[in-house]
Amino acid sequence: MMRTGILQATFAVSALSSIVFAASPARANDYYCDNDRAASQYPNCNTGSDAGWVLRTGQGGDANGDDRLGGPGTHFYGWSFYGLSGGNRFWLDVYLNNFDFTDTRAGYGASSQDVGYINQNTAPGGWSRIGTGTSYPSFRVQAWNDSGAGRTGADLIKIQTFSSFAAAQTDADESAAACATTFQVADPRVAAIQQKMLSAVDHYRDVQGSFRIAFSKIGQDERVDFTVSEQIASSSVRITKANGNVVERTSNAQSAVTRYLDTSTFRKAALAPVLRPVGARVIVNKTCEPVYVHRQDPAWGDAANEVTSPENYAFWLSSSNAAVVGNERLLGRAVTVVEGQHDAYLSRKLGATTFKMWVDDETGVLLKLVGTNEKGLTAYSIDVSDIRFNRGVDAKxxxxxxxxxxxxxSAE
Incomplete structure (x- = not known):
């Protein structure tokens, strides 16, 4: 019964997507900017950073053979665009295909607004479409480590400019005519679960809970307590690290403040408008590279999104030979259990060969995740200890x- 409901929901979303896409305006221009590239190669960009970013070459996997790598606590890396034309809105794509890009909460912003966050450590190799922003003839895209675990990577980025925010996220000109790999899930049961996970924020009004996330290869061990309200587009998240340091983040759709309790510092930012993507969420570009289309959480749930909007883990299902292996009950809720094998990129990066995930049937929220290495030892895990849906929230x-x-x- 639950699987049938998920499939029906998938078809309904697909039908809606087709309607929205048909009315979408055309893309105006594509602009690329890579770290430390000559202006002759990318004439509309320049790059720069504050101290702490190291230029590296010959790492493998990078665009144009080099990248910039920062450490925890490193501030901003910037890609500056100038002389743009053909639109005043953009979609931001970032290229993440390096084993050392492990920042668990990499932030991206432009034009004095936060555009989105992504876990670089668990992102599949290829392009990740982060979200939307406002462009001008000259503006700057920035990346930073928002007190996550791991190291922030900076490589090639792309913006697609449009005439308005009504533009569809999936660009018809993006897809390749024929590629050896399509990155589409063949098993309809797994495809339905993937869609549910990618649209989890549509399936609850609010959610509160706690979970522990631990990825041993990068030393991440954190407890996350959260209250997320999609209904009023607000969130409150508290991250407690194993060393006792605490980061708190609250948002109310227009702005967000992040408080670093151990240093008595904070960062406040305006938030870019959030759009719901339409069309396929995993596409292939003209050079046969995968593009993973993320959805900005209207509530800006930050670290809570590891479970409340588990997009990276949903994208794993596109290249893992995943299969549904059972149905169980966890934390009093009906869940579908999925197992899969990591592709070569994620296997090396995460130190795991296989994964097993427990997905809430009703919402697509991730309730448990375990990755194991070839010896059968746990390499990483996410364990939700408490989850409550639609109980109402206090806006205070x-x-x-x-x-x-x-x-x-943010004033620096």
């Missing part, structure tokens, strides 16, 4: 007031 929990007397990092 989502205040974005600046803490008095603390240093404002």
């Amino acid at each position: 929990a989502f205040t974005v007031d600046e803490p008095a007397g603390w240093k404002n990092l």
Whole structure:
């Protein structure tokens, strides 16, 4: 019964997507900017950073053979665009295909707005479409580590400019005519689960809970407590690290404030408008590279999105020979259990060969994840200890007031 419901939901979303896409305006222009590239190669861009970013060459997997790598606590890397034409809105794509790009909460912003966040450590290899923003003849895209585990990577990025935010996220000109790999899930049961995970934010009004996330290869071990309300587009997230350091983030759709309790510092930012993507969520570009189309969470759930909007883990299903292996109950909820094998890129990066995930049938929320290496030992895990849906929220929990007397990092 639950599988049938998921499939029906998938077909309904596909039908809606077709309607929206048909009315979408055409893309205006594509602009690329790579780290440390000559202006003659990418004439509309320049790059720069503050201290702490190391230029590396010959790593393998990078666009044009080089990248910039920062460490935890490193501030901003910037790609500056100028002389743009043909539109004043853009979609941001970032190229993540390096084993050392392991920042679990990499932030991206432009034009004084946060555009989106992504876990670089668990992102599949290829292009990740982060979200939307506002472009001008000259503007700057920035990346930073928002106190996540791991190291932030900076490589090639792309913006597609459009005339308005009504433009569809999937561009018809993006797809390749014929590629050896399509990255589409063949098993309809797995495809339905993937779609449910990718659209999880549509299937609950609010959610509260706690989970532990641990990826041993990068030393990540955190407890995340969260309240997320999609209904009023707000969130409150508290991340407690194994060393006792705490990061708190609250948002209310227009802005967000991140508080670093161990250093009495904070960062406040305006939030870019959020759009729902339409069309396929995994596409192949003209050079046969995968493009993973992320959806900005209207509530900006930050670290909570590891379970409340588990997009990276859903994208794993496109290249893992995944299969449904059972149905269980977990935390009092009906779940579907999926097993798969990591592709070569993620296997090396995460130190795991196989994974097993428990997905909530009703919402697509991830309730448990375990990755094991070839010896059968656990390489990473996510364990939800408490989950409550649609109980209502107190809007006072989502205040974005600046803490008095603390240093404002966003002013630097």
